[in-house]
Amino acid sequence: SKPSILVTGGAGYIGSHAVLALRDRGWPVAVIDNLSTGFRFAVPEGVPLYEGDIADGELLARIFADQGIGAIMHFAGSIVVPESVERPLDYYHNNTVKSRALIAAAVAAGIRHFIFSSTAATYGIPETSPVREGMPKAPINPYGWSKLMTEQMLADTAAAHDMNYCALRYFNVAGADPEARSGQSTAGATHLIKVAVEAALGKRNSVSIFGTDYDTPDGTGVRDYIHVSDLAAAHVLALEALMAEPERSMTMNCGYGRGFSVLEVLDAVDRVTNRPIERVMSPRRAGDPDALISDPSRIRETLPWKPQHADLDIIVRHALAWERRLSEIREDS
Numbered sequence: 001s002k003p004s005i006l007v008t009g010g011a012g013y014i015g016s017h018a019v020l021a022l023r024d025r026g027w028p029v030a031v032i033d034n035l036s037t038g039f040r041f042a043v044p045e046g047v048p049l050y051e052g053d054i055a056d057g058e059l060l061a062r063i064f065a066d067q068g069i070g071a072i073m074h075f076a077g078s079i080v081v082p083e084s085v086e087r088p089l090d091y092y093h094n095n096t097v098k099s100r101a102l103i104a105a106a107v108a109a110g111i112r113h114f115i116f117s118s119t120a121a122t123y124g125i126p127e128t129s130p131v132r133e134g135m136p137k138a139p140i141n142p143y144g145w146s147k148l149m150t151e152q153m154l155a156d157t158a159a160a161h162d163m164n165y166c167a168l169r170y171f172n173v174a175g176a177d178p179e180a181r182s183g184q185s186t187a188g189a190t191h192l193i194k195v196a197v198e199a200a201l202g203k204r205n206s207v208s209i210f211g212t213d214y215d216t217p218d219g220t221g222v223r224d225y226i227h228v229s230d231l232a233a234a235h236v237l238a239l240e241a242l243m244a245e246p247e248r249s250m251t252m253n254c255g256y257g258r259g260f261s262v263l264e265v266l267d268a269v270d271r272v273t274n275r276p277i278e279r280v281m282s283p284r285r286a287g288d289p290d291a292l293i294s295d296p297s298r299i300r301e302t303l304p305w306k307p308q309h310a311d312l313d314i315i316v317r318h319a320l321a322w323e324r325r326l327s328e329i330r331e332d333s
Ligand code: UDP
Pocket: 172, 190, 191, 192, 193, 195, 207, 208, 209, 210, 211, 220, 221, 222, 223, 262, 285, 288
């Protein structure tokens, strides 16, 4: 029978979609999450949820044995860039030190495959866009460094021990499960599409446009938005690739390779709801690059990945459907 997959951070935004994608493809799953930013309701019925710390070696050893874990998908971590600038040691602790403990527990238990949630923030402000994996890594904040350091630990560990790994560097993750089984639930989220659908539903008054003088066609920032369910599917394919070739590790960008400006995103939201949201021209945010677009060549050559939702309007529609569902969940509880 198939081994079970341990998803850390499985009660969070991307992790919960990975749980759905794994289950949809027939993989048994267990979740470990300390519920600091995740939600119990994001973990489907029937999936064992261990409420605890990814650095708790005793708990991990018990989960590995009781659940028959054969691989780890590691999403748990802190992701707020400005917070990482204010509290760098918290980020190195949560993302780097605790990942080290998790990797050590995996090695000790003979877990052979490890998939890691990394980020385009490892590139910093790239010299050129689209960005290829081999380009210089020069994070401009502790968040990016905390993830890059974990990638390095995985590379060194895979070279020394019987483990292979896949690091997936996400571009701008957005949208929600097409069946509205999960979505972005964090209160006070700052990501553009989340903020825009909140505004569309009257949960906030307006959307600020952070910078209108960027070196882009319309002056606003350009990003490569990837649907969270396509991203989750890439994780399952990466897992299957690691199992098929246990000597091979890989690092891959996750994006579609095309960018949309802030104005194009807001236009899409207006189009989908058929009602304009109020826009407020605002100053640039510190550390935002003009454009950040992935070169997706490597993932397309490496995995049989066929994105199903590579369409801005679909991303927005699913984000909006989840935002409505979230209001119902909040009213019930
Ligand atoms: N952005 C914006 N208003 C917002 C949030 C974001 O204009 O309320 C812009 C931001 O400057 C960037 C793009 O939207 O150009 C995506 O930002 P987000 O915070 O979603 O992701 P990031 O690329 O910073 O990881």
